[in-house]
Each structure stands twice: as structure tokens, then as C-alpha cells.
Amino acid sequence: xxxxxxxxxxxxxxxxxxxxxxxxxxxxxxxxxxxxxxxxxxxxxxxxxxxxxxxxxxxxxxxxxxxxxxxxxxxxxxxxxxxxxxxxxxxxxxxxxxxxxxxxxxxxxxxxxxxxxxxxxxxxxxxxxxxxxxxxxxxxxxxxxxxxxxxxxxxxxxxxxxxxxxxxxxxxxxxxxxxxxxxxxxxxxxxxxxxxxxxxxxxxxxxxxxxxxxxxxxxxxxxxxxxxxxxxxxxxxxxxxxxxxxxxxxxxxxxxxxxxxxxxxxxxxxxxxxxxxxxxxxxxxxxxxxxxxxxxxxxxxxxxxxxxxxxxxxxxx
Ligand SMILES: O=C(O)COP(=O)(O)O
Ligand SMILES: [Mg+2]
Numbered sequence: 549x550x551x552x553x554x555x556x557x558x559x560x561x562x563x564x565x566x567x568x569x570x571x572x573x574x575x576x577x578x579x580x581x582x583x584x585x586x587x588x589x590x591x592x593x594x595x596x597x598x599x600x601x602x603x604x605x606x607x608x609x610x611x612x613x614x615x616x617x618x619x620x621x622x623x624x625x626x627x628x629x630x631x632x633x634x635x636x637x638x639x640x641x642x643x644x645x646x647x648x649x650x651x652x653x654x655x656x657x658x659x660x661x662x663x664x665x666x667x668x669x670x671x672x673x674x675x676x677x678x679x680x681x682x683x684x685x686x687x688x689x690x691x692x693x694x695x696x697x698x699x700x701x702x703x704x705x706x707x708x709x710x711x712x713x714x715x716x717x718x719x720x721x722x723x724x725x726x727x728x729x730x731x732x733x734x735x736x737x738x739x740x741x742x743x744x745x746x747x748x749x750x751x752x753x754x755x756x757x758x759x760x761x762x763x764x765x766x767x768x769x770x771x772x773x774x775x776x777x778x779x780x781x782x783x784x785x786x787x788x789x790x791x792x793x794x795x796x797x798x799x800x801x802x803x804x805x806x807x808x809x810x811x812x813x814x815x816x817x818x819x820x821x822x823x824x825x826x827x828x829x830x831x832x833x834x835x836x837x838x839x840x841x842x843x844x845x846x847x848x849x850x851x852x853x854x855x856x857x858x859x860x861x862x863x864x865x
Contacts, residue, residue: 551737551757555770557717559654560707560736562698563665563672564599565723565744567647568679571596572640577633578610581625587614596745600724602666602697603630634671638678644743646762651684657771662687662707666697666726687711698726701734708734719769728753739768758859760852763826772823785822786864789815793857800843800850808846809838827856 564570571592578598579589590610598609607629608622618625654661661684665672669690676682687710689703696702708718720731723744731738732754740746740755741762750758757768766772778785792815799808816831834849841849 551719551739551768552716552770555657556659556719556737558660558662558708558711558713558719559769560662560664560704560718560720560731562720562722562724562727562744563663563667563675565746566644566721566727566741567663567681568641568643568675570637570641570675571599571745573633573637574599574606576640577629577636578606580632581607581629582610582614585611585618587611590614597747599745600666600726600747602691603633603668603671630668630671634668634674637671638675641675641679643679643681644741644762648680650762650765651681653766653771654769655684657766659769660686660711660713662711663689664698664703664707664720664727664730665690666703667691669693699729699733701730704730704734704736708736721765722755723750725753728755739765757863760855761826763829764856767823767825772825778822782822783864785818786860788818789857790861792818793854796850796853800846805839809835812838824860827853827860830856 561567564574575590575592575595578595582589590613594613595606595610598606604622604626607625611618611625651661663672663676663685667690669692672688672690673682676685676688687707689707691697694703694706698704704720708715715735718736719739720727720736721739721741722728722731723741724746728738728740738755739757739759740750740753742750742758742760746753759765759768792811795811796815799811802808812831812835816828816835819825819831820828830849830853834846834853837846837849
């Protein structure tokens with residue numbers, strides 16, 4: 549089921565943890581800074597817990613959690629940190645899987661795209677350029693370009709204003725509480741990614757939808773609608789998938805691989821026809837392995853499919 553009644557005109561993306569996996573370079577820079585003050589390094593998980601509220605919080609908290617404040621104003625520490633991090637901010641940082649193809653698909657569909665990040669603007673520009681993402685975005689608003697950071701809705705509002713779209717015409721995609729809270733306060737529908745740097749369970753962020761894979765996004769935005777005649781059949785499709793899901797479980801538990809392969813093939817065809825290309829892709833991956841993989845491997849491939857099918861069932865009236 550798509551998120552809005554008609555496709556949005558603009559999609560706003562958070563950056564760290566949402567479009568890109570920037571943690572490795574952030575961890576390295578934080579630990580270079582801590583080493584310069586003879587502090588112990590922080591683990592990747594400890595740094596992850598400090599990302600999302602902007603670089604000043606990251607720098608300040610890095611010192612507080614490793615022995616207390618140092619004798620320099622936070623602004624000076626931040627300045628030093630950014631001077632080191634910015635030029636090295638894309639050494640190990642990469643877009644998450646399927647980001648490029650999804651942004652391409654959204655651009656082709658004529659949507660305006662924006663980045664709405666608490667990351668300092670300089671580093672934002674460097675990362676987007678080095679990863680080949682810059683040209684996708686009509687507007688990029690980083691920490692230095694907005695009167696207030698997320699979760700303040702102003703951060704979202706300046707983007708809507710500059711794109712000339714209303715809150716109802718936009719969707720925000722984010723990984724953290726700040727993203728979802730800012731968008732909700734601005735009246736913008738929200739999608740949370742489950743693979744980012746949320747500080748708690750993603751299901752508790754309050755997003756309208758959750759995705760585990762960028763390939764789910766176009767359909768959620770209403771871009772892969774089923775042909776008109778099939779739209780009314782969506783509830784029937786969802787019921788059929790619920791039945792197919794039970795059969796799939798039984799077949800995975802049994803040893804008739806040919807029947808399993810046929811069943812997965814049929815499910816794949818239905819998903820492709822009813823505007824669920826990401827599910828069709830995953831089922832295709834499972835189908836390829838049905839005749840040769842171990843039961844454990846099939847179970848591993850099937851798990852995300854069951855998660856998606858459960859979500860499909862819960863989103864269909
Ligand atoms: O720099 C940060 O702390 C967070 O950046 P984000 O808003 O892109 O997640
Ligand atoms: Mg983020």
C-alpha cells in the first residue's frame with residue numbers, strides 16, 4: 549500500500565545512516581581526536597549512539613564519555629574535528645545498497661529530491677560529491693544552512709519553501725528520532741529505514757512506514773502502481789500472499805525442492821504483477837537457490853521475505 553493517495557512531489561532524505569553508511573569515517577575521526585588528548589578510543593557502537601544530533605553533540609559527548617570535558621570551548625574542538633574529518637569524510641563511507649538506483653528511479657519519475665541533514669554543510673557537500681550523489685539533489689540543507697536543526701521542523705520547512713511544495717506533497721526518509729519528529733511536526737509523511745543509526749527500536753520512532761531495503765521505496769511512494777484494472781484487487785492480492793506465505797513455510801520445512809521452486813516462482817510473478825518489485829526480486833533470489841542451497845541458507849533468504857509479507861498484510865485494509 550502506498551503512503552499517500554497520490555505520489556509525492558518531493559522526497560527529503562536524511563544523510564548519515566539513511567543514504568550513507570558514514571559510521572566508519574566518523575569513528576576513525578572521533579578516535580583520532582580522542583588520541584590527540586590521550587583518551588581511550590570509542591567503539592563503533594558508542595560513536596553510533598552519538599550520531600544524529602549534529603557534530604557539536606558528537607564531539608562534546610565523545611569527551612564526556614571518555615573522562616570528562618577538556619579545557620577548550622566546544623566550538624574550537626568542533627573546528628578541529630571538522631578540519632580533520634571533512635577531507636577524509638568519504639574514505640570508507642558508502643551509499644547503502646540500492647540508493648543510487650532508487651534515487652535514479654525517483655528522479656526519472658520527476659520528483660524533487662532534497663537532503664535534510666544535521667551534518668555540517670561542508671562535510672555534507674564533500675561526501676555527496678565524492679560518492680557521486682550530489683547531482684540527484686535539488687536542495688541540500690546541512691547544519692550551517694538552517695536556523696535550527698532537526699528535530700525542529702524549521703529544518704524541513706526551509707526545504708519545502710525552497711522547492712515550492714506543501715507538507716502534504718512531501719515525504720521524509722530518515723533513520724532517527726530527529727528526522728521523524730521534525731517531519732511530523734512539519735506535517736510531512738515519514739518513512740524510517742531499519743538499517744541506520746536509530747538509538748532504539750525503529751518501530752518506536754513513530755514513522756508512517758518502515759523499509760528494510762531501498763527497493764521498497766518506489767512502490768511505497770506510489771510510483772509502481774499496479775495497472776488500473778488490478779488496483780481494486782490489492783486486498784485480494786494481499787490475502788493470496790498471506791496464503792502463499794503459509795504454503796511457503798510448509799514447503800521450506802519439507803524436502804520437495806521442485807514444489808518449493810514452483811511455488812516461489814508463482815509468488816514472484818504475482819508480486820511483479822501487483823507492483824511489489826522488491827518482493828519479486830527477493831523471491832527471484834530465493835528461487836535461484838531452491839535447488840542447490842542448504843535448508844539453513846534457504847531459511848536465511850526467506851526470512852526478509854516473511855518480514856515483508858507480514859508488513860504487506862498489516863498495511864492492506
Ligand atoms: O551529523 C549528525 O549527527 C547527523 O547527521 P544526519 O542528520 O544526516 O543523520
Ligand atoms: Mg541520520
